[in-house]
Amino acid sequence: MGVCERNGIPTPRYRIERGAVGYRVVGAGFLEWEATLEEAMACRDELEWPGWHYSLLPPIESENPGSPPGEAVVYGPVASRRLGRSLGVNLVPPGARVCSFDCVYCDVCGEARWSGWPTVDRIESALAKVLAQAGALDSITISGDGEPTLHPRFAAAVAAVLRVARRMRSDVPVRILTNGSSAVHAEVRRALDRLDERIVMLDAAAEHVDRPSRDCPLGAIVHALLLLKDVTVQACFIDGAVSNVRCDSIRRWVDLVQEVRPRAVQITTIDRAPWKSDVRPVSQDQLEEIACLLRERTGIEAGIFA
Numbered sequence: 001m002g003v004c005e006r007n008g009i010p011t012p013r014y015r016i017e018r019g020a021v022g023y024r025v026v027g028a029g030f031l032e033w034e035a036t037l038e039e040a041m042a043c044r045d046e047l048e049w050p051g052w053h054y055s056l057l058p059p060i061e062s063e064n065p066g067s068p069p070g071e072a073v074v075y076g077p078v079a080s081r082r083l084g085r086s087l088g089v090n091l092v093p094p095g096a097r098v099c100s101f102d103c104v105y106c107d108v109c110g111e112a113r114w115s116g117w118p119t120v121d122r123i124e125s126a127l128a129k130v131l132a133q134a135g136a137l138d139s140i141t142i143s144g145d146g147e148p149t150l151h152p153r154f155a156a157a158v159a160a161v162l163r164v165a166r167r168m169r170s171d172v173p174v175r176i177l178t179n180g181s182s183a184v185h186a187e188v189r190r191a192l193d194r195l196d197e198r199i200v201m202l203d204a205a206a207e208h209v210d211r212p213s214r215d216c217p218l219g220a221i222v223h224a225l226l227l228l229k230d231v232t233v234q235a236c237f238i239d240g241a242v243s244n245v246r247c248d249s250i251r252r253w254v255d256l257v258q259e260v261r262p263r264a265v266q267i268t269t270i271d272r273a274p275w276k277s278d279v280r281p282v283s284q285d286q287l288e289e290i291a292c293l294l295r296e297r298t299g300i301e302a303g304i305f306a
Helices: 037-047 120-131 154-168 188-195 220-223 249-260 284-298
Strands: 004-006 009-011 015-018 024-028 030-034 076-082 086-090 140-144 174-178 196-201 234-238 239-242 263-266 279-281 304-305
Touching: 004 196, 015 284, 024 037, 037 284, 076 120, 086 120, 120 154, 140 154, 154 174, 154 188, 220 249, 234 249, 234 284, 249 284, 263 284, 284 304
Parallel strands: 086 140, 140 174, 174 196, 196 234, 234 263, 263 304
Antiparallel strands: 004 009, 015 024, 024 030, 076 086, 239 279
16 A cells, blocks of 8 residues: 555545544545544554655755755755655745735745846756756746746746756646736736646635735635636645634635635645744644545545645
8 A cells, every 4th residue: 555646746545534423544445434533644644655754855956056945046856745856946036035925924034135036048047957967856846935926027937947847857747836816917827827737825814814915805816716727726724823723714715615626735734933923833633624624515635734
């Protein structure tokens, strides 16, 4: 037994469902009842292949030797439970946080210096240089310390990344991590639709947790997501000074996910201390309960990444 793969990335073979009494661990031709969620989680973890758990890998030589990841246009690879061995492409100004949201759980310092947007030529050359000696990869991920779709030439930047990736690593999917705020613009949606996967942040109680700018109303963002080819929803749950794990917040989030109808859902919590907020991670059993509720009310499966 173990894990299966989707697009080359390990995915859990077993899931936990809540029954009328107790919990059940379900897989292909497998059913096991457990009295408590903790026992179900232990059973599931014993069944899953140990390689499902990733740890950080040392970075290879970047296109900007000697600089920390936030200073480079291309960084990593890093090992991710969600994406496997992933090479990051940072489209925001290196060393700065440029974002349309002000998330309470963000761990990126908002006081870094401004160094200008990386040019499309620099993005293309940096990616080509790093891919030449990157080794095995599961993902090329447009991400970074901010919102990548804010790049003033976002469509051209996506075209450059795809051009290099298809030429040098045609078997590696190109993904993006985004808050979806720029999807209200048709040209951005067209560029997003060219990518292999759009992982869009859609948090519960987003008005308090993500704190989008006035130019990015949440209703408009959700409507724009419905116009994309498909999306993978990523949701981060936190507790503390700001919380989105109360029952009313979770119920509204489930309704929102049902409206979006994503191809997949990734449920996470924080693993690093936020830059300026007193919030804390939630337990894995809380995340499992949220996943159970989502499945019961919508039929949509969710992966837990804690």
